[in-house]
Amino acid sequence: xxxxxxxxxxxxxxxxxxxxxxxxxxxxxxxxxxxxxxxxxxxxxxxxxxxxxxxxxxxxxxxxxxxxxxxxxxxxxxxxxxxxxxxxxxxxxxxxxxxxxxxxxxxxxxxxxxxxxxxxxxxxxxxxxxxxxxxxxxxxxxxxxxxxxxxxxxxxxxxxxxxxxxxxxxxxxxxxxxxxxxxxxxxxxxxxxxxxxxxxxxxxxxxxxxxxxxxxxxxxxxxxxxxxxxxxxxxxxxxxxxxxxxxxxxxxxxxxxxxxxxxxxxxxxxxxxxxxxxxxxxxxxxxxxxxxxxxxxxxxxxxxxxxxxxxxxxxxxxxxxxxxxxxxxxxxxxxxxxxxxxxxxxxxxxxxxxxxxxxxxxxxxxxxxxxxxxxxxxxxxxxxxxxxxxxxxxxxxxxxxxxxxxxxxxxxxxxxxxxxxx
Numbered sequence: 001x002x003x004x005x006x007x008x009x010x011x012x013x014x015x016x017x018x019x020x021x022x023x024x025x026x027x028x029x030x031x032x033x034x035x036x037x038x039x040x041x042x043x044x045x046x047x048x049x050x051x052x053x054x055x056x057x058x059x060x061x062x063x064x065x066x067x068x069x070x071x072x073x074x075x076x077x078x079x080x081x082x083x084x085x086x087x088x089x090x091x092x093x094x095x096x097x098x099x100x101x102x103x104x105x106x107x108x109x110x111x112x113x114x115x116x117x118x119x120x121x122x123x124x125x126x127x128x129x130x131x132x133x134x135x136x137x138x139x140x141x142x143x144x145x146x147x148x149x150x151x152x153x154x155x156x157x158x159x160x161x162x163x164x165x166x167x168x169x170x171x172x173x174x175x176x177x178x179x180x181x182x183x184x185x186x187x188x189x190x191x192x193x194x195x196x197x198x199x200x201x202x203x204x205x206x207x208x209x210x211x212x213x214x215x216x217x218x219x220x221x222x223x224x225x226x227x228x229x230x231x232x233x234x235x236x237x238x239x240x241x242x243x244x245x246x247x248x249x250x251x252x253x254x255x256x257x258x259x260x261x262x263x264x265x266x267x268x269x270x271x272x273x274x275x276x277x278x279x280x281x282x283x284x285x286x287x288x289x290x291x292x293x294x295x296x297x298x299x300x301x302x303x304x305x306x307x308x309x310x311x312x313x314x315x316x317x318x319x320x321x322x323x324x325x326x327x328x329x330x331x332x333x334x335x336x337x338x339x340x341x342x343x344x345x346x347x348x349x350x351x352x353x354x355x356x357x358x359x360x361x362x363x364x365x366x367x368x369x370x371x372x373x374x375x376x377x378x379x380x381x382x383x384x385x386x387x388x389x390x391x392x393x394x395x396x397x398x399x400x401x402x403x404x405x406x407x408x409x410x411x412x413x414x415x416x417x418x419x420x421x422x
Contacts (some may be wrong), residue, residue, distance in 0.1 A: 016036050019155050023291045024159050024227075025172040038101040038123065040186065042180025043237055045112075064090070066243075072100065073244030074185060076195040090135040099123075102183035105191065106136060114205060116141040118378050120187060122156075122180055137222050139184045141192065141214070147251075148192075148208055149216040154232050155223025159256055163279070164322055166356040167222050175228040181235035184221075188214060194289060217247055219254045220275070226259035226266065233270050237404055240272070244250060249273070253318065260296040260304045274308055275349075275382030276301065276317040280328050281336040289328070298340070305344055316345040322353050323364035323372070334372045345383040 037365040039047060048061045048069060056064055078100050080091045099292035110116050117140045126314040156173035191199035194213040200206075208215045217239060219225040225232045236252055239245050250277055254266060255275040266274065278301075280286035286293040293301075305317050319341065323329050337348070350373055353363035364372075369385055373418075376383035 009301050011339055023161070023295050025157070025159050027159075027174050029174040031174055031177055032324075036097060038099045038179050038183075039068065040100060040102055041177060041182040043234060043238065044069065050098065053114060054097050056090070065195075069241075069244055072186075073238070073241070074196070076189055078102075078197070084381045089215050094280060102186045102190075103137070103180065103186060108191065109251045110203065112318050114143045116191070118187065118191065120184060123183075136197055137176070137180075137184070138313070139188060139221060141188055143205055143213075146208060147215045150185060150214050151218050151221045152181060152189050153223055154181060154219055154225040154228045158222060159224045159227040160290070162257060162279075162292075163288055164279070164324060164353060164359065166359075169358075170222075175231060175240045176223070178231045178234035178238070181231060182238050185214070185217065185239055189245075207280055215247070216251045218252070218275075221251075223244030224259065225254050226262040229262050229265070233266075236272055236338065238268050250315070255320065257290050257292050258296050258301045260300050263301075263304040263309050264309065269313075271310065271316065273318070274305075276305060278319045278337075279322050279324075281333055281340050282320055285328060289324075302340065302344070311345055313345045316347050318347045318349055320349050320351060324353055325362040325364045325368075329363065329364040329368050329372055329373055330370065338381065341381065347384075348376055350376075350383055350385045352385065378419040 003097045010289065018134075039050065042050065044065055047065045048059040051061045051064050051068075054056055064086070067083065071083045072088075075082070077083060080095045080100065082087070086094075101123035103122055105118050106121050107119040108116065117138060119136055119138055121134050121136050137153040137156055140154060142149045153176065155175050157170040158167050159172050160168055162168040189195055189198070191196070191201070192205070194207075200213070206214070207213045217236075219232060219236070232254070234253070236249075237416070239247050240249050240252060250268075250274045252272040253275050254270065254272050255277060256263065256266075257277045263274070266272070273321060277290065278286075279289045280293075281298070283293060283297050288296060309319060311317065321328070341348075350369060352366075352369060353361055355361075355363065373383045373385055
C-alpha cells in the first residue's frame, strides 16, 4: 500500500481508520523500587543521600561518593567486596542496604558484520501492575573503524505507534529507570571487556583509536526517550560524567519522534546531540507514519528544532528519514525536505527500510535512494545512506522487539528469509 500525494485526499474508510489510530499507549505497569535498590544510575547527590542514610558521617560522604563512583564507572565493580579502598565495615553496610545490580544477559547474538545484540532481563521484579514480572529489553553494539556505537533502550516496549517500526507494534509495559538505562552501558562494557582490566571477546573485535570499545551512545533503542524524560536525563548525565564512563555529550545522541514540549528542555537539561525521526515532509503522510504528528505537527516540530539550545553548524540536528517505496521517496519529497529544513543546521540520515513480518511497506529501490541522497547533498546537506547493520540478527533500525512479546516461529522464519534476500 502506498499513500496518495494528492494534497487534499478524499475522505475514505482508510483515512477514517487512520484518524482513529491511537497516538500513544498507556503503560501497563509502574516501577516500584526493590527493598535493596541498586546504586547504579544514582546521581552523585542521590549517592550522598544514600550514604548518609546508612550512617556515613556527612563530612565523609563526599569522599565516599567519589570512591564509589570510581569503582562503579571506571572499574566496573559488580561486588562491594572489590572496593579495596573502602573500609570493610562500610562495605558490609553497603551490601546490607544496596546492590550493584545491572541487567542480566539472557541472549547474545553476533551478526556477520560484527554487530552485537543483547537481550537483557531487568534486575528484580521492581514493578506493580496487571502483569508484574521481570521484563526484557534489547541493546545493540555497532562497531565501526572509527567508533563503537551503543544503541540503548529507554522503555519496555514503546509509547508510540509508528507504522513502519516493529518496536512500535509492542505494548508499552513501563518506563526504564535511570539505573536500568545506565545498566545497559555497564553490561555492554562487561561483554566487550571495555574496562581497564577487561578481556575483549576473542572474535577479532578491536577498540577505536581512543582505546575504548564504546565511544558513542545513541538513545535509539526501544522506546521514546522524551516520554521518559527524567530517567533518560539522569542516566545520560551519569554516562557523560568525566570522572566515570566519560562519554562526551558531543558523542551522545538522543532520538525523538517529535515530543515537542521536551525538545528544548532536553537541550537545556541534558545538552546532548539531537536526532529527529522525521520520515515525511507533509502532515498527511507523517500522520500515518508517525501518528504523534497529529498531536505535534511538522510546523511545531520544526520550530522546536530551530530553538534547540546550542544549535550551530558544529552541533547539527540529525533528521532520520526512512526510505519507503512509493510513500516518501520521490524527488518532490526531496525538494520539499530541503525547503522544510532551510535555516536549520542539519544532517539527513537516509535509512533503507528494514522489513518485518506483517508490514505493508517496502524499502525504496536503491537507485531511487541514491537519487534522493544526491539531490539533498547538492542542496548543501550531508545526506549519508545509513548502511543497514545487524539485519541477520534483527538488530537493525526499527527491528528491535524484546522477548516480552516473543515472535512466533512463522515470524522468525519470515524475518530470516527477508534478511537472507537483502
